[in-house]
Amino acid sequence: MRHIAKAAFLFLALSGSVPANAGDYFGGKDISARLGVGLLEFIHLDAGLQLGPEWEVGLSLGGLPIDAILRSVVGLDDITVSASEFTFAGAVDTALTSGAVWVRWYPWQMRFYVEGILAVWKLSAATAGIISHQDFPEGIPVEVEASVWAPLIGVHAGWRFAWEVGAVLDVGLGIDTMQSPGASVTLGGATVEEVRAQSPEAAEILDQVQQELSTSLAQGVEEISKNFTFPTVYVKFGWAFDAW
Numbered sequence: 001m002r003h004i005a006k007a008a009f010l011f012l013a014l015s016g017s018v019p020a021n022a023g024d025y026f027g028g029k030d031i032s033a034r035l036g037v038g039l040l041e042f043i044h045l046d047a048g049l050q051l052g053p054e055w056e057v058g059l060s061l062g063g064l065p066i067d068a069i070l071r072s073v074v075g076l077d078d079i080t081v082s083a084s085e086f087t088f089a090g091a092v093d094t095a096l097t098s099g100a101v102w103v104r105w106y107p108w109q110m111r112f113y114v115e116g117i118l119a120v121w122k123l124s125a126a127t128a129g130i131i132s133h134q135d136f137p138e139g140i141p142v143e144v145e146a147s148v149w150a151p152l153i154g155v156h157a158g159w160r161f162a163w164e165v166g167a168v169l170d171v172g173l174g175i176d177t178m179q180s181p182g183a184s185v186t187l188g189g190a191t192v193e194e195v196r197a198q199s200p201e202a203a204e205i206l207d208q209v210q211q212e213l214s215t216s217l218a219q220g221v222e223e224i225s226k227n228f229t230f231p232t233v234y235v236k237f238g239w240a241f242d243a244w
Contacts, residue, residue: 004134030243032168038234042098046236051076056104066096092127111147117154122147131209140195140202143188144213150181154232162240170236178228183221185214
């Protein structure tokens with residue numbers, strides 16, 4: 001009978017169905033690292049710190065290969081921007097990243113959890129090209145960097161599977177709400193600084209270009225709903241360790 005009980009316990013442990021306090025194999029783990037993916041989620045890496053039998057806090061860093069996605073889906077290799085007095089053309093590189101802090105509460109046996117999350121998404125675009133203007137028909141080489149960022153607040157619920165060897169699997173869902181986004185545009189590069197120093201007219205044009213680009217980007221950002229809410233579903237797999 002004892003052997004049967006041991007075999008049953010081992011089976012449940014390997015299947016992740018044993019409560020965390022059974023054998024104290026997960027309750028004794030202090031830190032964890034997990035790699036996650038999901039619907040409307042970044043590919044992200046989590047690091048968590050156990051504060052007790054019911055609480056865990058952590059950080060998350062993520063990103064998406066948005067540059068490759070845009071190039072393959074919409075063919076975004078070059079960008080052209082035309083305004084009242086200038087035209088800018090050049091190749092563009094984009095990046096989409098995120099950072100977050102989160103707090104988890106495990107009300108039942110370190111399995112079911114509820115978490116609150118505060119995150120920031122940032123979309124960056126960098127391009128080097130030529131500004132064409134009627135006063136400078138030869139063009140002005142320029143580097144443009146644009147950023148759009150948006151804070152998010154989310155509430156998630158999920159279930160943690162844990163194994164005696166230290167492996168953990170989190171499956172969760174929830175909703176995230178986007179807060180007021182922001183945007184910025186800057187012009188730079190060695191050539192730009194030289195042009196600004198040598199020609200007041202060119203400096204004025206560059207200021208105008210930066211202002212118009214900033215205004216255009218800000219108008220686009222304003223179209224994003226301040227309280228845009230969307231669902232999320234994710235899985236995270238990783239490992240739990242003893243810190244000391």
